[in-house]
Amino acid sequence: MSRMCEGRVVAVTGAGRGLGRAHALAFAAAGAKVVVNDLGVGLDGTVGAADSPARQVVDEIRAAGGEAVAHGGDVATSAGAASLVTAALETYGRLDTLVNNAGFLRDRMLVNLDEDDWDAVVRVHLKGHFLPLKHAAAHWRAEAKAGRTPVARVVNTSSGAGLLGSLGQGNYSAAKAGVLGLTLVAAAELGRYGVQVNAIAPAARTRMTERTFAETMTAPDAGFDAMAPENVSPLVVWLGSAESEGVTGRVFEAEGGRITVMEGWREGPTVEKGARWMPEEVGEAVRKLLGEAGVPGAVYGT
Template sequence: MVGLLEGRVAIVTGAGRGIGRAHALELARHGARVVVNDFGVSLAGEGTGESPAEQVVAEIREAGGEAVANGADVADFAQAEAMVQQAIETFGGLDVLVNNAGFVRDRMLVNTSEEEWDAVVRVHLKGHFAPLRHAGAYWRAESKAGRERAARVVNTSSGAGLQGSVGQATYSAAKAGIAGLTLVAAQEMGRYGVTVNAIAPVARTRMTEGAFDTSAMALPEDNSPIVAWLASAESADVTGRVIEIDGGTVTLETGWRHGPARDLGRRWEAAEVGPALRELITEAPDPEPVYGA
């Protein structure tokens, strides 16, 4: 075991397979004690009856690490709270939350059902909010009691949420929401010693296989060293950032920024808007292309 995360306690959601599994193994390799969460669902979010979290826990223990399994539905508010409590009661505290759980139900926008929209937004966006809400309350209480922890949150956005992706309107909207949540949480929780960042991972997983050619894509574990560093005490000066990871390439996303502006000094007339807006568009950089466009 490497000591970057020695003595730290981490929760990784959706850690039974793919990227989440790689994160859990990497954090444990660096000395973290890990709560391995996985609800045990199919790619479309349906229950499978499997317990992949137990398998990951076994791998960690075989390598000499410490881990426990958790089967919470992270978008269930009470279950998310119990998951946070499990970490505290089992390992004596909580230092790291890696929000990773999610699934896809890809459809073109006009073919998307209400049920599909609700399910994807629920697991991704509420599934980030609920664990973060309860972990944040714990860290706030610790800070106010004079026991401030060097707490770290790593959320999981996506290029689909940052640039958009044809056929993934629901997933893109949820992942964009996670990026926005990351920015706000970083500002609100910094006073308690908590940093909040997000990654936009690229990897060959169940989500990407079958959707397009993944033969040249990075492996899930290629993302995890960045997560391990962000989870460490060393990363205290990095917060409110979204970081895309594609194999050996790390890109700091700049997100929405104020661009060219015109101040008319009074209320705009509708007929004045078109010419002014077109001038601003010529002055601004072209937007990143939408995936699949």
């Protein structure tokens, strides 16, 4: 693998398993020093085994000749997110790239979705993106104001559920849609400080998706597992490197060997009356517009 991240320091949240682990290993292979964050919780956010998955990933990286340090803080708290940035600065003297990836699921149909399950999922996915981004951005802004403008990168993790919605995942879909809005705002606000912010909507087999991808999918050429999380990481490594200069405020779908630039809400067909509409006039106008508009993508699970 190209050492395109040689000398860079990368923090990856939720990096003990699945996509986060794959990203951490890929960044290390590309020459980065990696802060491996993972709280070590179960799929639903409950406290799991005492053996730290972050430590296991650090051991893997070190065994391969790389450099890494474990961080077990809760990045959905201000103290935990701040300590993630501090861990990078105190261990390696800098922070160049932040990959927000931490999350878990508590799936329910809306009528059965408890308020606690809503709050927990929105907290880890959305607040768990906002707080590390906020603390990293504060550091990078200070660097820029001191005349040391960074070549900083942020990669946020959304989902197809955030783009289209997903049955039984109202909390997760809302949080992942929020990640997209946060990405666009952060890219616009932080560019002046040398920070680029992008998002991915990955599809891969992880603890969170193993029921969805129960059957292993393979490409025509034998040996290529299209649902392996490692397929998503090359895009993340490139977005997190200096090589991605000029790419910001974008959303990419990644699955197997496919990378797609996602195009968000844009103005479609429109009609202008030049005066206030009457309710009885609206139906005909809207139906005509819908007839001219493209068909939206289907909600996952329908």
